[in-house]
Amino acid sequence: MSACADFQKSRLHRRTLMRIGSLGLAGLGLPNVLRREAMASSDHPIARAKSVIFLHQCGGPSHIDTFDMKPNAPDGIRGEFRSIASSVPGLRVCEHLPRWADTLHYWGQVRSVHHRMKNHNSAGYYCLTGHAPPSDDIRIRDTLDLFPAYGSIVAQQLGPIAPGIPPFVSYPHNVRDGSITPGQHASFLGKPYDPFFFQADPNAKDFRLGELQLPESINLERLSRRRELMNVVDNHRRLADRMAEVRGWDDLQQQAFSMLTSPALQRAFDLSSEPDRLRDAYGRTNYGQSCLLARRLIECGVRFVTVYFAQGIGGAGSEGWDTHQENFKDLKSRLLPITDQTVPTLIADLQQRGLLDDTLVLWMGEFGRGPKIGDRDGKGRGHWPECYTVMMAGGGVQGGSVYGASDHQGAYPAENPVGPEDITATLYWALGIDPQAEIFDTQKRPLPLTTGSPIMDLF
């Protein structure tokens, strides 16, 4: 269905395109083609990311109050916050992100992302998969017709880095706004590509991982004896000798045993082995410890980690970024401090350990916030998919780069507009995945991984 939505959109589009749009498009398109051809001859960038940490900010973070500030805009738009200088000359960020400002030279930013989905679930699905939903449905149903999460695609295309290490892990929330936001699992790619997902809070004292951690009553020795008994039973029929399915199952079981017994993976989940100082630096919050865990997982060979900032969109008193009310108070007292403590720490930590070069960190939400202040309580900002900012660091991204620009009010792209699909294409490209490779849906229809184009200027 999603494929059809894409197709129909284009089908409607194509007749008009024929009649009116094509010459105009040619004018726009030609320089791009030429540039690409020119680039092919020069030494163009090489994909070098090995893994990804995807920081998903549910609710829609305000771009005007963070990275794309408009100090010269009129009162009702500019907002309460002042901007401060950053580590990149000429680039300024919000005064409440001072630590992030100091690490801005690691970040590339895209300031002209735009789409048309005004509801959290439809926009959330768009930014979690890079595919436009069939409609802007506020409670869009999560069906196998819809596209898979980035991590599932990456798991399917690249496989695990090391055997027995899951390629895709996501936590600590299952994002929902009234109903589950689609785009958080493997969908039609199939169960093998679902993320290892858990909802536990890594900051909690009794943090446990369900079936991924052995209970105390089963030590490794007992597990191994159990396994021997199981082999005795399997030896009776020896199904694996004749049946490829059973061999497949045995391989998976082997991986499961490795996960349960692998010191590397089990240790990765044990945050207590980190020095208290570093744990404090990340912030003793769900988000802070989740990001620390992300680094540990990447370090032990997980390819794709998604950290969801919040379970819901939030708003007043809750956890997400949906600042319809009290935009400035919420940002200043809650959202920005957590972010400013955790994200720069993550970047510095990755950098120090030499992981930043081949780890792409993607920080984004489903949309930005409206430039006009005054939503609901007079102090909030509304949903704004028309133009917002996406941040990327590491994995070959040129630190300090800025792609695209918004207009003087931060309302619409003024330069190089891109869609969520272009961010997606950039992500896949950075990992060395051909963004135009095909995947097959439940009807075995070939679908492109993404319809976007990678933003090469960031590399």
Add this chain to the structure above:
Amino acid sequence: MNSILQTDRYYLTTNVLTRLSVAAVFMCLAANFVSDCVVAGEGRLEVLPETIHASADYPARFVAVLRAEDGTVRELSADKYQAHLDDPSFASLDSKGWIHATRDGQTVLRITYQDQTVKRPISIKGSLPEPPSFPREISAVLSKSGCNLGTCHGNLHGKGGLRFSLRGDDPGFDFDSITLDQGGRRIDWIEPEQSLLLRKPSGGLAHQGGVKLPRNSIAYVWMKRWIESEDNQQSQNELTNPSNELVELRVEPARAIIPTDSRKLSLVVWGRWADGAVRDVTRWARYEPNLTAGVAIDEAGGVSAEHPLDVAIAVSYLQARSSARITFLASDQVAPSAPTFANPIDRLIQQQLDQLHIESTEVADANRIFRRMFLVTVGRLPTVTEMREFLMDEQSDKLDFWRDKLLADPATARIWALRWSDVLRNEQKVMSAKGTQLFADWLAKQFAEDRPMNEIAASLISSVGSTFDNPPASFHRTHRDPTIAAESIGQVFLGVRMQCAKCHNHPFDVWKQDDYYGLAAYFTTLEREQIDNKRPDDLDKHVITGDEIIRLVSKPAEIWHPGRSLQVGPRPFSSTVVATAPKLVENPLAELADWVTRDNRQFARNMANRIWFHLMGRGIVDAPDDFRISNPPSNPELLEYLTDELIRSNYSVRHLSRLILSSEAFMREPVSQVADSDELPAATSFAGYPLRRMPAELLLDAVADATGVPLTRDGAKDGEENHRAAFATTVPPSSSFVRAFGKPERLLVCECERSDQLSVRQSLMLLNGDDVRKRINSRRSTLRKLIDTGDSDQQILETLYLTALSRQPTLEEKTAMFAHIQNAKARDEAFEDILWALLNSEEFVFIN
């Protein structure tokens, strides 16, 4: 009538095999008058096609084969036979089996091998190459070169600014794209070879897709000639003139079985146009095998296999679709002469196994058949009591007794309700918890009464009113959008996936948008009224908490057809009518139900195939809801027989189930059914019982039964704890055990929404998940009771084996288990380990 003939076309391609060979023999006799063309010890010499058409632009291919007595076919390479044209002034022969026209006329081709000669008439139209026509030659070039594939220019965004319709679906669009788009800059009318259309794909300018039209290739020359001679008016005429329509596309041979000493076969493809012209399009057809590895098909239809395999090849040319199925045998050894089977199912399977030289597996142990029969009927393991009763019974017909007992068991009807609830989208958000229960109960009741399947289907399609009072009306509650309802009619009731035709004509089959919207129009006169809908979340318009009343209103049935940009009325698909005008129908649902379920052979065939699929673990057409030209039935005769039986028994599911469960095919040792494997032909021909993982709910219930710790439903009251996952009518959240093991959310009409895939997470859930671990450790478990009762190690071990694996432990197993108990610190822990090992064993997880 029409529709029945049309839907029967799936069988034409496969039955052509038999007819073709009969016809070929006859032709051979007729053409030679003197001999029956049998080459002693090698088989009958045959030449395809029967009549050869060659023209200037379309050289003709012929293929000489030897057909052995067992029906296998071996292609003769050109150096093995003498080819001769009676009058060589009309045409010439090349060494690869192609005939090139030189002037108009008729002559005869003679193929001589050993002492036999076969004659074939050739019609030659050779003098004047016609100017290439856009909808024929140019469209064919775009398709053959892959320009219009989804990965290249045939997708919604095109590539590099150039867009084509998907696989040449819409030549008019492609024509505009080439000649008008971007101000016509793709064509240089003055200097044709300077056209971007030629320079890019021929390597003259950078082209991301590489060199697709090498300079001076036929395709290049056609394209150039077309640009040179392009007359817009004429092209417009050609694009719209019905005499330019391709009316038939044939592949020869459509079915072939190749012996082990041959690993190649050439296909011949020809098309017939509305104006009577016949052209050999072997070179211009696209060939797409249903296997990803082991088989190669060259540009000119030459198929070669790396190892034994069975391949269906989708053949497409312009807008027409056809297919061929080729089996490369694994062995020339004919299986030892099989016993005469009482059950026609086994005879038909054996017939195919003989053809394919595949040996069937042994009949499995009785207790394994017993377990298998429980799982596919009542959906649970036999209890230890049932197991003991069965093992002690010494009657030879004890399986028959249990088969009848199980088929009449209400649990069997509930399992059918589970299967149908999946594809009828019976989920709580739209149906409400009460509604899902009522609908599932209604379904179970129909199966418990063995109500004819066509009546059940007719009820589902045509019922209206309160979904609480009249649950079959729920079909219209769960299928709210006319297009989704149409997809369900196609996929669930007729086994045909039509989704592609929503946006464009189906790329791999004959379904048109006309068929899709014609079906959807039947559902456009429904009104729905919600009674007492108390949505907890007012924004979630998908939620309906109370009853819903479905009503038919008197208004014309019509729907917007985006391809034609007009309102169209209802029509059954595959009718010869293109699209119909909106019309006032008294009861469109009754009309549709009648068409779908009465004397509709494809409906019966789909139902027979589905029943087979659920009991045997694999469809004869597989996936069971994907009847398609390029996905033929693995054993057409068997499927037709089952269809006849279903109709003859007045659509009795129980009758057909009994027939299937009493076949030897059901009772055999398992065979692997992994795609792309050497072993697949054994599964597709049912030489054994296709192996599969236990479905999600059955597996969880089996864990509960084997441990004796029942499932509890969320918020269950006391006394309600004997909850079974297979009987649950609502769908639990995605974190649950059953969802991890593939229980569908019931949001799609596709059988494929239920996943039978394997994953690490599933393995972890069995090894270490709460659902299993807590049951093994539970103080209320069967194991604990046995220990408390004071049973001996031997007794406990036997009971655990009988409950979990439906068999006794072997001597070896006993030795190992007793040793484990001896060495363990605590006896109860040792038994927990054993129970854990049983629940994680392959034998437990797979239906084998």
